[in-house]
Amino acid sequence: MKMTTAELAAFLDREFPQMAPLRMRIEHWDGTALRLAMPIGEAQLRPGGTVSGPTMMTLADCAAYLLLLGLIGPVALAVTTNLNINFLRKPGTGELSAEATMLKLGKTLAIVEIAIHSAGVDEPVAHSVLTYAIPPAR
Amino acid sequence: MKMTTAELAAFLDREFPQMAPLRMRIEHWDGTALRLAMPIGEAQLRPGGTVSGPTMMTLADCAAYLLLLGLIGPVALAVTTNLNINFLRKPGTGELSAEATMLKLGKTLAIVEIAIHSAGVDEPVAHSVLTYAIPPAR
Amino acid sequence: MKMTTAELAAFLDREFPQMAPLRMRIEHWDGTALRLAMPIGEAQLRPGGTVSGPTMMTLADCAAYLLLLGLIGPVALAVTTNLNINFLRKPGTGELSAEATMLKLGKTLAIVEIAIHSAGVDEPVAHSVLTYAIPPAR
Amino acid sequence: MKMTTAELAAFLDREFPQMAPLRMRIEHWDGTALRLAMPIGEAQLRPGGTVSGPTMMTLADCAAYLLLLGLIGPVALAVTTNLNINFLRKPGTGELSAEATMLKLGKTLAIVEIAIHSAGVDEPVAHSVLTYAIPPAR
Numbered sequence: 440m441k442m443t444t445a446e447l448a449a450f451l452d453r454e455f456p457q458m459a460p461l462r463m464r465i466e467h468w469d470g471t472a473l474r475l476a477m478p479i480g481e482a483q484l485r486p487g488g489t490v491s492g493p494t495m496m497t498l499a500d501c502a503a504y505l506l507l508l509g510l511i512g513p514v515a516l517a518v519t520t521n522l523n524i525n526f527l528r529k530p531g532t533g534e535l536s537a538e539a540t541m542l543k544l545g546k547t548l549a550i551v552e553i554a555i556h557s558a559g560v561d562e563p564v565a566h567s568v569l570t571y572a573i574p575p576a577r
Numbered sequence: 578m579k580m581t582t583a584e585l586a587a588f589l590d591r592e593f594p595q596m597a598p599l600r601m602r603i604e605h606w607d608g609t610a611l612r613l614a615m616p617i618g619e620a621q622l623r624p625g626g627t628v629s630g631p632t633m634m635t636l637a638d639c640a641a642y643l644l645l646l647g648l649i650g651p652v653a654l655a656v657t658t659n660l661n662i663n664f665l666r667k668p669g670t671g672e673l674s675a676e677a678t679m680l681k682l683g684k685t686l687a688i689v690e691i692a693i694h695s696a697g698v699d700e701p702v703a704h705s706v707l708t709y710a711i712p713p714a715r
Numbered sequence: 716m717k718m719t720t721a722e723l724a725a726f727l728d729r730e731f732p733q734m735a736p737l738r739m740r741i742e743h744w745d746g747t748a749l750r751l752a753m754p755i756g757e758a759q760l761r762p763g764g765t766v767s768g769p770t771m772m773t774l775a776d777c778a779a780y781l782l783l784l785g786l787i788g789p790v791a792l793a794v795t796t797n798l799n800i801n802f803l804r805k806p807g808t809g810e811l812s813a814e815a816t817m818l819k820l821g822k823t824l825a826i827v828e829i830a831i832h833s834a835g836v837d838e839p840v841a842h843s844v845l846t847y848a849i850p851p852a853r
Numbered sequence: 854m855k856m857t858t859a860e861l862a863a864f865l866d867r868e869f870p871q872m873a874p875l876r877m878r879i880e881h882w883d884g885t886a887l888r889l890a891m892p893i894g895e896a897q898l899r900p901g902g903t904v905s906g907p908t909m910m911t912l913a914d915c916a917a918y919l920l921l922l923g924l925i926g927p928v929a930l931a932v933t934t935n936l937n938i939n940f941l942r943k944p945g946t947g948e949l950s951a952e953a954t955m956l957k958l959g960k961t962l963a964i965v966e967i968a969i970h971s972a973g974v975d976e977p978v979a980h981s982v983l984t985y986a987i988p989p990a991r
Binding site for chain 3: 661
């Protein structure tokens, strides 16, 4: 573990101020799995009382990025190169949480798996796999 | 063509008010291809003066959804089931535009291809393929 | 569970005779997870003594299809609509096995997750997510 | 263009002898787009007289790989890191052809788009995007 929960939270606040309104918070980080939670408000809702796809994609991308930084540290300016997401079930209007685990951490590529849960829904509402390119500079 | 540019724009305003701050606008719609443009402001920028991935995913999802509605009409409550996006190049800070074309429009599934361009960058900055489930109710 | 291991194996032999040379076998099926194993021969190897990508895709597709049939029965003529695979590590020349689990089994869509292991390699060598369309006829 | 059609064909025969039974042939290569054709025989067919998904994935992977080698030369030992494929329509029993174009050719990553056509079917039967990692050694 290269960064603690507090260091990741501080990094997020400092580097991504425009994310602040989303009030995401790191619920769990043990050096292997990271869980990022996000409250749902009007801005994230869609007609029919469901959460927008982009909201879930934003949460997935952020959770995966924090997992990667937690493992390699803030020095690397990693960029997302691919995101694949399957929307599995209709989320409720409750809080979302994304559980991120590393499928592969290589020298130049990292591949992260994400399962997104919605408060009050038993099974995952979305599943995503993201790839990040890690600059050689690392 | 089941909906005109004006009808799609009105639908977007009415059904997705939370999208209004993004000030997306339909630049082109001829019944085959749809181009959706989006100005870039501070909220969409990342450290280093690039556009966030979620911003491009939101644009891709919205452009694909409008293309689908333009072809099947507003009656169908289609939902995104899969999104795959590759980030190809660093966008500039200029306006983004997404060109959407239909790869397949079936009875229950629609598959849309998206190429995203950034003002001032010759080649596409992102490429996405999205799948929508169309309810049998259609 | 709509089909047993023996029923699935018989279905595979009967419906997909051209798969016979691959000598795939169902190692485990408990109604939730299915593991399909495949020996590696010259035909599957690539320069440098690694397994070809198409070999792993074939195994993933077959494992996912058997899992789906095991859950819904042989009546449904399900078709693969999307496959996404990430190649994580270089496989060895030993046997491959694909562990299939259902992410979502809906009325018209099923989404399956696959982890592929290579004998002698601790971590998964590939990870795949597949979507199948299930005909309404079901 | 770093390799000609003849050089690519010779490379394929030499490096991938196990592909020989598939009798794939490069129909077109102009330095930008490459088209790879493949006859369909019993081994590639499925119940109902359609082509198997793995057959199309093999063709896509091979066409994309040849396009990449055609552009960077045989020195680079590029490996597929991700393949995403959407199956759009039922192919016929006629010859398949894959049209490959480069979405991005970077120093360490190449992203290729593939459209697969089936003889006698007007619209594409499959669409794929593949990512290759190019070793720094390049």
